[in-house]
Amino acid sequence: xxxxxxxxxxxxxxxxxxxxxxxxxxxxxxxxxxxxxxxxxxxxxxxxxxxxxxxxxxxxxxxxxxxxxxxxxxxxxxxxxxxxxxxxxxxxxxxxxxxxxxxxxxxxxxxxxxxxxxxxxxxxxxxxxxxxxxxxxxxxxxxxxxxxxxxxxxxxxxxxxxxxxxxxxxxxxxxxxxxxxxxxxxxxxxxxxxxxxxxxxxxxxxxxxxxxxxxxxxxxxxxxxxxxxxxxxxxxxxxxxxxxxxxxxxxxxxxxxxxxxxxxxxxxxxxxxxxxxxxxxxxxxxxxxxxxxxxxxxxxxxxxxxxxxxxxxxxxxxxxxxxxxxxxxxxxxxxxxxxxxxxxxxxxxxxxxxxxxxxxxxxxxxxxxxxxxxxxxxxxxxxxxxxxxxxxxxxxxxxxxxxxxxxxxxxxxxxx
Amino acid sequence: xxxxxxxxxxxxxxxxxxxxxxxxxxxxxxxxxxxxxxxxxxxxxxxxxxxxxxxxxxxxxxxxxxxxxxxxxxxxxxxxxxxxxxxxxxxxxxxxxxxxxxxxxxxxxxxxxxxxxxxxxxxxxxxxxxxxxxxxxxxxxxxxxxxxxxxxxxxxxxxxxxxxxxxxxxxxxxxxxxxxxxxxxxxxxxxxxxxxxxxxxxxxxxxxxxxxxxxxxxxxxxxxxxxxxxxxxxxxxxxxxxxxxxxxxxxxxxxxxxxxxxxxxxxxxxxxxxxxxxxxxxxxxxxxxxxxxxxxxxxxxxxxxxxxx
Numbered sequence: 001x002x003x004x005x006x007x008x009x010x011x012x013x014x015x016x017x018x019x020x021x022x023x024x025x026x027x028x029x030x031x032x033x034x035x036x037x038x039x040x041x042x043x044x045x046x047x048x049x050x051x052x053x054x055x056x057x058x059x060x061x062x063x064x065x066x067x068x069x070x071x072x073x074x075x076x077x078x079x080x081x082x083x084x085x086x087x088x089x090x091x092x093x094x095x096x097x098x099x100x101x102x103x104x105x106x107x108x109x110x111x112x113x114x115x116x117x118x119x120x121x122x123x124x125x126x127x128x129x130x131x132x133x134x135x136x137x138x139x140x141x142x143x144x145x146x147x148x149x150x151x152x153x154x155x156x157x158x159x160x161x162x163x164x165x166x167x168x169x170x171x172x173x174x175x176x177x178x179x180x181x182x183x184x185x186x187x188x189x190x191x192x193x194x195x196x197x198x199x200x201x202x203x204x205x206x207x208x209x210x211x212x213x214x215x216x217x218x219x220x221x222x223x224x225x226x227x228x229x230x231x232x233x234x235x236x237x238x239x240x241x242x243x244x245x246x247x248x249x250x251x252x253x254x255x256x257x258x259x260x261x262x263x264x265x266x267x268x269x270x271x272x273x274x275x276x277x278x279x280x281x282x283x284x285x286x287x288x289x290x291x292x293x294x295x296x297x298x299x300x301x302x303x304x305x306x307x308x309x310x311x312x313x314x315x316x317x318x319x320x321x322x323x324x325x326x327x328x329x330x331x332x333x334x335x336x337x338x339x340x341x342x343x344x345x346x347x348x349x350x351x352x353x354x355x356x357x358x359x360x361x362x363x364x365x366x367x368x369x370x371x372x373x374x375x376x377x378x379x380x381x382x383x384x385x386x387x388x389x390x391x392x393x394x395x396x397x398x399x400x401x402x403x404x405x406x407x408x409x410x411x412x413x414x415x416x
Numbered sequence: 417x418x419x420x421x422x423x424x425x426x427x428x429x430x431x432x433x434x435x436x437x438x439x440x441x442x443x444x445x446x447x448x449x450x451x452x453x454x455x456x457x458x459x460x461x462x463x464x465x466x467x468x469x470x471x472x473x474x475x476x477x478x479x480x481x482x483x484x485x486x487x488x489x490x491x492x493x494x495x496x497x498x499x500x501x502x503x504x505x506x507x508x509x510x511x512x513x514x515x516x517x518x519x520x521x522x523x524x525x526x527x528x529x530x531x532x533x534x535x536x537x538x539x540x541x542x543x544x545x546x547x548x549x550x551x552x553x554x555x556x557x558x559x560x561x562x563x564x565x566x567x568x569x570x571x572x573x574x575x576x577x578x579x580x581x582x583x584x585x586x587x588x589x590x591x592x593x594x595x596x597x598x599x600x601x602x603x604x605x606x607x608x609x610x611x612x613x614x615x616x617x618x619x620x621x622x623x624x625x626x627x628x629x630x631x632x633x634x635x636x637x638x639x640x641x642x643x644x645x646x647x648x649x650x651x652x653x654x655x656x657x658x659x660x661x662x663x664x665x666x667x668x669x670x671x672x673x674x675x676x677x678x679x680x681x682x683x684x685x686x687x688x689x690x691x692x693x694x695x696x697x698x699x700x701x702x703x704x705x706x707x708x709x710x711x712x713x714x715x716x717x718x719x720x721x722x723x724x725x
Contacts, residue, residue, distance in 0.1 A: 149523035153496065203496055203521045209489035211519070247489035252477065255488065291486045294479035294702075298678045337678055338651050371650050372554060406550070413487065413515040 088119030088127075089408030095174040096402055102395035110135055114172065116409055124149050130172070141172070141194065141222070153203040162193045163220050164201070164213040164243050165261045166306050167285040169193035177302075177333055177367070179379040179399040183349035183359050184327030188281060188308035190221020195239070196229060208248060215241040220263050220281075226270055236267040239279075257287040268312055273320035279312035298338040305330040314353050325355035341367045351387045359385040359393070373405040449585055452498040452525075454485075454509050456701030457564050458535060458573070460708045462502050464599040465578045469588050475513075478701025481676035482562065482628065483554070483649065487512045495520035498531070500584055502577055505536035508561035533580030535573040539563045542630045553647025562698065566631035567607050567713050571600050606710055610636075610717050620724045621667050623660065623691065625674035625682065628698060632716075641667045644674065644681050652681055664689040671723055675702075692723045 093114040100106045111134060118128035129143035144159035162170035169189050173181060181191065197217030204210040217239050219227040227237075245259035261283040269276035283306060290301040307328045314323045327350050333343030347361035365379035381397040388394075448471040453459035459474035466472070473494055476485045495501065495516055503509055517526060524531040541559030548557055563569045578596040582589040618637035622629070625644040633640055642663050646656045663669070664685065672693045674682045679695070686693045696719060697703065700712035 146518075148518075148526065150521070153521040155519070155521060201519075203492065203519065205493075205496070207493060209492050211492075249488065249490045255490075257489065289486075293477055293486070294676045295678070296486055297481045297484035297676065337680075371550075373550060413489075413492075413519045 086119075088117045091116045091405060091407035091409035093172075093174050093409060094402075094404050097179065098400045100398045101392065102397070104392050111173065114141070114174065116407075118408070120148070121145065141192075153205065155201045155203075157199040157201070158197075160194065160196045161199070163195040163197070163215055163217060163241055163263075164199060165189065165193045165220060165241060165263055165281075166283045166308075167257075167259060167287060167304065168306065174403050177343060178331065178345045178363060178365050179377055179401045180363075180381070182306075182329035182345065182347045183361060184308060184329045184347050185306065186223065187349050187352055188283070188310050188325075188327055190224025190226075192222045193220050194222035195220045197238070199241070208246065210244070210246045213241065213243040217241070219265075227268070234267070237265065237269070239263050239265045253290060253292045255289050255291070257285075257289075259283075259285045261285075265312075270313075270315055270320075273313055273315040275313070275320065277313035277320075277322065279310070281311075282309045283307065298335065300335040301332070303330075303332045310352055312352075316353055323353070323355055325350040325352055327358075339369050341369075343367075349387075354387075357386045359383055359387050373409075375401075375403045377401040377403070449581065449588075450497055450499045451502060451581075452494050452500075453502040454504060454513060455564075455699045456707075457699045457709045457712060458502045458504065458577070460700055461570065461574050461599070462577050462581075465574060465592055465595050466581055466588075467591070467595055469585075469591060470581070474701065476699065476701075478697055478699040478706075479676060482508060482626070482698045483511055484676065485509070485512045487515060491516050492520050495525065496522050498522060498525055500531040500533055500580060501525035502533045502535060502580070504561055504564065505534035506539075506541065506558045506561035506563075507556050530580075530583050533577060535576045536561065536563065537576050538572050539569050542634065543627070551647075553645070554649025556648070560627065560630050562628035563631045564699065564709075565629060565713075565716070566635045567603060567610060568635060569631065570709060570713075571603055574599055574603070603710070606714070610713065613717055613721055616721055616725050620671060621669040622671040622673060623664060623669050623685070624672070625677045628675070629673060638671075641669050644672075644677070644685070657681065657684070661685060661688050664691050671720065673720075694719055694723055696720075 093112070093116070095111040095114070097109045097111060098106070099109055112132050113134070114130055114132045116128065116130050118126065120126045125145050125147050127143075127145045130141040131143075132139050132141045140160060142159075142161045144157050144161035147154075147156045150156060162172075164170060166185070166189070168176060168181070169185055170193055172192065185191075195215070195217035196219075197215055199213055199215035201211060201213045204212065218229050218233070220239050220241070241261065241263045243259060243261040245257065247255065247257045249255050263279075263281040265279040267276050268279040285304070285306040287302065287304040292299050305328065307326070309324070309326050311322065311324045313320045327348055329345065329347045329349075331343055331345040333341055335341045343365055345361070345363040345365070347363070348358065349361070350356075350358040361381055361383045363379055363381040365377060367375060367377045369375050377400070379399045379401070381399070383393050383395065383397065385391070385394040449466060449469055451459070451462050451466065451470050451472045453462055453472060453474045455476050456474040456478040459472045462470060463472045475491050475494065480486075501517075503513065514527075522531075523529060526532060536558075542563070544559040545552065545555050545557060548555065564573070574596055578592045581592050585592075614636040619639060620637075621639045621641050622633070623642050623644065624640060627643055627645070627648050629638070629640065632638070642660050644652055644660065646652050652660070664672075669689075669691055672682050672685060672691045673696050674693070675696060675698050679693075682693045685691055696716055697706070697712075700706050700709050702712070703715065706712040706715045
């Protein structure tokens with residue numbers, strides 16, 4: 001029970017003692033509360049500052065984003081308004097060589113200035129063209145339309161284009177890994193596989209790449225002058241093509257690509273052979289690639305080979321006989337770094353008319369890519385040529401090739 | 417007899433109705449959406465948005481040079497079967513993807529179609545070229561495409577992917593949006609952590625092999641003083657290397673980052689100047705421990721902070 005002080009003196013003493021003992025306690029309590037409040041306020045200040053910083057950051061982002069979006073919108077509007085905005089992509093390739101042949105002397109060879117155009121036609125097709133000027137004149141090398149939205153994995157192509165025969169026959173000269181097109185291919189196909197006609201490609205719905213192509217053409221071969229490209233002809237005199245190609249990843253870094261092609265002309269009548277007969281040209285191409293993914297821009301090895309078997313009736317010395325010839329080339333190339341690569345090409349090229357005669361070529365070469373669009377290549381070729389009577393291609397040959405590209409330039413997937 | 421026929425009819429009507437309801441609700445024939453992404457980082461973000469509703473495959477593995485992915489024919493069947501294609505855009509994949517799309521026979525994923533999901537939409541693009549001329553190197557006409565190195569922009573990417581998936585598969589829109597919200601919250605949490613972790617990187621001077629660090633540098637305050645490449649895509653000349661050695665010494669640059677490029681020149685620069693060389697890939701998947709976007713950025717941040725301190 002609490003007892004109260006009985007007199008004023010005792011009351012005053014009690015009050016004094018209370019003050020003495022309670023004041024510090026109260027002061028201590030107040031100070032502790034103040035500290036706690038201070039720390040809370042400090043924490044709140046820090047949080048507020050963080051929130052303000054974040055708001056600033058977000059505002060900056062928003063403002064830069066909206067400014068940029070505004071710029072992009074303006075750019076899109078101006079592009080839409082510009083009359084040239086729907087023009088096709090245009091590019092030009094210049095391909096020239098300095099050459100020296102032990103049998104024929106030197107020459108500056110203006111090989112080609114190739115102008116390329118490509119654009120979508122509409123949602124259903126795109127069109128491209130390559131017009132080439134060279135010392136032989138100006139020629140439309142390719143001008144073709146390709147469908148882009150056919151159903152059932154089909155793609156149709158029509159016009160003038162490089163038929164889907166083999167690997168390198170559908171690659172333009174300046175895109176080859178070596179200076180000159182292998183003679184074995186030149187003789188079997190007639191240079192690039194240029195053809196006027198139609199082609200239908202089918203991508204098989206398999207888990208691996210498997211593609212088939214069928215085509216029908218006036219003839220195949222840019223330099224194949226044995227068949228007239230301009231004349232009308234019966235359907236038996238067209239050339240029909242079939243090709244299957246596949247690709248397998250052996251590992252992430254190693255791959256193999258294999259293709260088999262056949263070009264069949266049911267009735268080929270050359271001058272001096274009134275009877276005529278069929279022509280069958282078969283080809284097999286194999287490409288092995290080592291492309292280490294993490295260093296593919298500066299390392300890699302490619303080995304590629306193509307084999308050709310031709311069978312046709314050839315008029316020779318007043319007699320037309322069926323002749324069969326077998327040619328091939330093989331090359332290996334190593335990428336030394338991003339700029340430099342080196343390789344070796346072996347070429348075995350029999351004559352189509354006289355398969356017993358052949359040309360065998362050995363060509364080491366070095367390529368210096370100053371950039372993706374500027375390339376120098378030096379090639380030495382030793383040719384043992386028994387086909388040409390003038391010996392112009394026999395012996396040692398030296399080539400320095402300079403290839404440059406300006407503007408938009410691509411030959412697409414098949415030329416990779 | 418009459419009653420029996422009527423009962424049979426009722427059963428048929430009931431079964432047909434059930435089948436329609438099941439098909440409508442996606443419970444029957446519910447195949448996952450087939451997504452092909454150009455890079456593993458995009459594949460991972462797509463997986464976070466689509467979860468079990470999508471099956472995702474990436475074309476590149478993550479170790480490749482950003483502009484040197486081999487044009488493998490084995491990519492063609494994958495593109496052929498894809499419902500949607502997710503890509504970086506800004507011409508990042510220009511050297512290999514358009515040519516593959518030409519032969520993939522899949523109109524759904526061609527540019528401009530609904531299955532073509534360009535993740536660069538809405539990204540504030542850095543370094544738009546002021547002069548379009550190849551004398552400036554292998555330019556990106558639309559600006560620098562390496563925005564994935566800024567984790568804040570990964571939120572735009574996730575939004576673009578969610579929008580693209582919803583556009584193509586509106587029946588799953590609610591699920592995509594829910595997953596987007598969760599992933600964005602997770603990204604925000606990591607972005608906060610990386611903000612703190614990168615404090616020591618502010619003001620750190622660096623050299624890059626290829627111009628791909630601008631977004632990361634802008635976000636975290638690093639200062640770029642030069643590139644090993646003479647111009648984008650152009651290998652250095654001896655004179656350029658001499659100049660770069662002087663600049664590294666003058667500016668006291670601390671870090672040199674390279675990816676799938678030849679390590680010879682970075683090593684030479686390190687020997688001559690003492691600059692620290694870091695081998696960092698341009699996407700997740702480059703290392704086993706960076707198999708997701710977040711792990712990749714986290715690895716990158718940690719590696720840089722450790723090298724700078």
